[in-house]
Amino acid sequence: MQPISRRYTFLIHEQPPAVVIEDGGLSHELSPLWLRERTQAPDQLEAMTQQRLFDSHAIDADLTLVRAVRVGEQQVDLTFSDGHRETYDLSTLANELGETDLFPAAEPWDASLAPQQMRFDWNRVLNDPAYFQASLDAYMRRGYIVLYGVPTDPERILQVGSHFGYVKETNFGRYFEVYSRPSGNDLAYRSVALGPHTDNPYRDPVPGIQLLHCLVNETTGGLSTLADSLKVLEQLRQEMPDGYELLKQIPVRFRFVDAGTRLVTQRTMIQTDDDGYPTGVHYSPRLDALPLLSDAQTRLFHRARQRLGELLADPAYEVRFALGAGELMLFDNSRVLHGRTSYDSNEGHRHLQGCYLDADGPRERFASLLKTHASIEEVA
Template structure:
């Protein structure tokens, strides 16, 4: 281990020698043109003698490796402390869990021009997309191509069988309930695909119909409320998979997923695309397992759909909502297609692309501050205290 202390970090930093040698980015270790490593991690010997003591000058850690495996002599590696800080000590800002009141207070509206400039406005938007999972753009030009340019500020679009972009508008014999005027309950998109899109972008081009308000709710808040409750609720929601599917118009997608996942923040919820097929509730004690799961799932739905949790807003032409499809569930009130027109243009961005952008801009995002001071569990406990959630549950049993 190599110890870095003194005035450089608030807490002493201990770095494994093997990890540090593997992390060298000099021109001998990393090809300057392709950015690819010239050796594998397993090529680095387990024994790594160092000449003298590591030293720090002008914010750079210098280590001299004796009899280096790559250079066959001494090898000098230099590591900017800002890079070590980014890699080891600097996670992204803590997320803010929200209910309707918090989102109404914190809602961020960014001008389209500021987003497209890619500077302070874009960074503020990306920061809010990470911390709250959703933001709005205003003054977006009335062009079908704008959703592409908006997405490209983050990265490449994720194309699906719906196309590179797609239209949300009412039509007969619709292949998706979103393309009707009916009520659409809270859900996540494309859970029947292994690579579920991470970011969804909806640009409002027309919306003169009566009704059609958009609905949003913070799924990570619901997850954390479940996790501070009875252990059996977590067990049933994490151990029993549901099957999500889309089997129309020559397509056949399906995948089994439980509502809660091992990753504490991850969840899956999309009732419109859920099928009762599959063997999760068959066999001995199947009915008992199903009833217990149903009770826990109903509680989870309440944590998504009760009025205090749902942010409702009718998108206006020239507005665009950008949200995290793996965090924020969305839906829509029914609307009367005879009273006007409703047209949203949509696009997706993959999880890998979004994570790449956030990681690349991590120092700038952290510099904006604004991360929640409480952990998600502590935030959920605050909601529990405010709304007496689990206390009400206990009182119904007594």
């Protein structure tokens, strides 16, 4: 794979031995333990799987560098106190440091987002790797895409899902039918309006991605709505920092019950990464319950979730469109909240199919395409 990041400058100190990186004016000395674990030696790292052939957890915690000598521009010869000596490739270390740079960063959006740039031709996605990569890039930046030209034959949604990742089976099946029926076990199976929400917040893990494929739409209503929680959370944090922190830190109960299923879990309404930055929300006013807090905190918590709901439904943050036959929207189930306006089932038939994918599928596909491209360039 090509080097992911060029921004790091490596400084090699011979006395005392050290490897230092500079990044944007900041310096950081790499720990001997960090370096030793990232051995590139063929007797320590299996080439195909890139898995270690030794137990890195057994490395002496007091390991030191006893020698460091630069070899040309891109290599450094290191000797460790455990006797291991190796010539490291600095570009490989840079890749380790900047591995997440492989993926496009999220770009929060609001109602000003031009919907046309989020639309992709399914046939080209299926047959043109570069175009497929562009659709994955758009998805990772904005959290959703719309495919057009998708055949409306039964179970086509599973082919699309498998192209972007791995289909996740739930109590609704490998895929589910969305049309008005009085006996349905979810309000999605009615013709009523649905406010912005995330699906299955009561499940562990929550489905990462949702697909909705329109087979027939003969109604004038039933418009699809999408809102980016990342943009909304920026506003909520500015308006209500204390309430924002409660939604981020205090778990709530989410519960789903039907004739044959009962699913209950606890999780925070604001979802974050390991560094505490928001990556989405778990939001469904039909399925959650206030946590047990003091009266003052309960009121603050409620005002915060109330304001979150108002912002998610605000036209300033919402894109709204009719999903026509042969169109399919694919969206991050936690980041991009979806909803629907009401429709009159007497006007005609409206039938969608839906399914879920695990969250890591598009990232895996994107990385594989980059790796294939790099291999082709190497051969050339």
